[in-house]
Amino acid sequence: MIWEEVKNAYPNQWVIIEAIEAYTEGDKRIIAQITVVNNFQDDNNKALLQYLQLHRKHRERELYVVHTSRPELDIIEQKWIGVRADI
Template identity: 50%
Template sequence: MQWSEVRSRYSAQWVLVEAIEASTQGNKRVLDQLNVIGSFDDNSKEALRSYIKLHRENKQREMYVVHTSHDQLDITVTQWTGVRALR
């Protein structure tokens, strides 16, 4: 499913989506095909809880919580530059 289809089916909702086909262009992530895992009526906290639960189960899945009010997905790729403690 493409973003335009997601927006029309889940109007004015938070959705948890998984990227089926995606690529990186510059510092942007482009999602060509999506799978909707869940939809949440104005409840971003519940959407985020669902994301966290699924992410803990399988960290390899590329999932995002987004609101369908956005015309385009704008996902910026950032590099984690944190410091890890030595043990």
């Protein structure tokens, strides 16, 4: 699916999506193909809890929680710089 199809199929809902085809352009993540993992009417808390459970089990999957009222997927890729402490 593409984002327009997701918005039409799940209007004004929270959805957990998985990027099937994606690439980075500058600092934006461009998602060309999406699959909907689950949808939630107005309950963003349930969506976030399920996202966390899925993310812990399947860290290799590219999952996002988004609301379908967004005109487009505007996902900014963040570079994480960690601090290591020698113990």
